[in-house]
Amino acid sequence: MKRVARRGFARRRGLPLLAPLLALLLIAPAVARAWQGAPPVAPPVAPPAVPPAAPPVEPPRPTHYMGRKIAPFMSYEGGPWLMRATREKEERASLLLECLEVQPGQTIADFGCGNGFYTFPLAKLVGPKGKVYAVDIQPEMLELLAIEAKRHQVGEVVVPQLCTEKEPQLPPASIDLALLVDVYHELTWPEEVLAGLKRALKKDGQIVLVEFRLEDPEVPIKLDHKMSKAQAKKELLHNGFELVREFDELPWQHVLFFKAAREAKPTEPPAEKRDEKPAEEPAGGGAARSIPR
Numbered sequence: 223m224k225r226v227a228r229r230g231f232a233r234r235r236g237l238p239l240l241a242p243l244l245a246l247l248l249i250a251p252a253v254a255r256a257w258q259g260a261p262p263v264a265p266p267v268a269p270p271a272v273p274p275a276a277p278p279v280e281p282p283r284p285t286h287y288m289g290r291k292i293a294p295f296m297s298y299e300g301g302p303w304l305m306r307a308t309r310e311k312e313e314r315a316s317l318l319l320e321c322l323e324v325q326p327g328q329t330i331a332d333f334g335c336g337n338g339f340y341t342f343p344l345a346k347l348v349g350p351k352g353k354v355y356a357v358d359i360q361p362e363m364l365e366l367l368a369i370e371a372k373r374h375q376v377g378e379v380v381v382p383q384l385c386t387e388k389e390p391q392l393p394p395a396s397i398d399l400a401l402l403v404d405v406y407h408e409l410t411w412p413e414e415v416l417a418g419l420k421r422a423l424k425k426d427g428q429i430v431l432v433e434f435r436l437e438d439p440e441v442p443i444k445l446d447h448k449m450s451k452a453q454a455k456k457e458l459l460h461n462g463f464e465l466v467r468e469f470d471e472l473p474w475q476h477v478l479f480f481k482a483a484r485e486a487k488p489t490e491p492p493a494e495k496r497d498e499k500p501a502e503e504p505a506g507g508g509a510a511r512s513i514p515r
């Protein structure tokens with residue numbers, strides 16, 4: 223009788239204990255689902271130990287380099303002027319090509335090629351086994367060059383290459399001769415471009431600067447677009463090149479051949495050298511011709 227009474231008591235006491243347990247079991251999956259869907263609680267953000275770095279500031283575009291004013295580059299709108307019929311007579315382009323002594327099978331960079339006045343004769347000289355990289359900073363110039371390419375039927379010998387203001391975008395150690403006709407004085411970043419060209423040259427590769435003679439007031443070209451021999455040599459030597467040869471037979475231009483100097487010279491001039499302005503602008507004359515720049 224006592225045992226029966228105790229069992230009944232136990233049943234009565236067990237019910238209130240089981241009820242919350244049952245309720246918990248029922249709501250547990252819903253709680254779990256809600257928990258999974260809930261956004262994670264972000265940990266408290268500690269203030270940075272070092273303040274965040276300011277975005278990199280672009281250095282100002284240089285206006286001068288080692289005492290020389292940098293010329294603005296010639297717009298693609300001047301393309302027809304580059305192809306003018308009188309150019310051969312005025313500049314003796316065929317004599318320039320002859321003095322380069324290009325060999326069949328060579329790889330040439332026509333750097334700052336424009337619409338290809340020199341690219342296509344160069345392609346003929348290197349022949350089907352050679353290559354001419356036609357490099358320019360203006361895509362429009364390369365578009366004009368592509369139109370010319372159809373006329374000249376040079377196949378895959380001519381490789382158009384868009385570059386940046388600082389980087390020639392040429393494969394390393396691949397170039398026998400880099401030709402810059404009326405280009406060097408337009409480079410906004412001559413040091414960077416020269417370093418890039420040096421990397422692109424083969425061991426005995428050469429870089430050829432063809433520049434309108436500043437020393438000659440009879441050369442009918444705007445002052446900014448002329449350069450003295452002394453200035454060209456000063457800049458190239460400073461950037462780790464040495465003079466190999468000069469050709470002085472062209473009517474208007476210097477032709478200077480350089481190769482990478484054996485003993486590397488510093489390529490980083492002090493900042494003030496980069497922007498060094500001349501005491502006074504040179505009086506080399508020759509502003510008669512209006513060049514479409």
Ligand SMILES: C[S@@+](CC[C@H](N)C(=O)[O-])C[C@H]1O[C@@H](n2cnc3c(N)ncnc32)[C@H](O)[C@@H]1O
Nearest residue numbers: 295296304334335336339358359387403404408
């Ligand atoms: C006066 S044009 C000469 C074009 C060609 N060499 C000729 O003789 O017909 C100068 C060319 O150099 C290019 N140029 C200027 N700065 C350059 C750079 N940093 N890299 C490559 N080309 C550049 C211009 O876009 C322009 O097509």
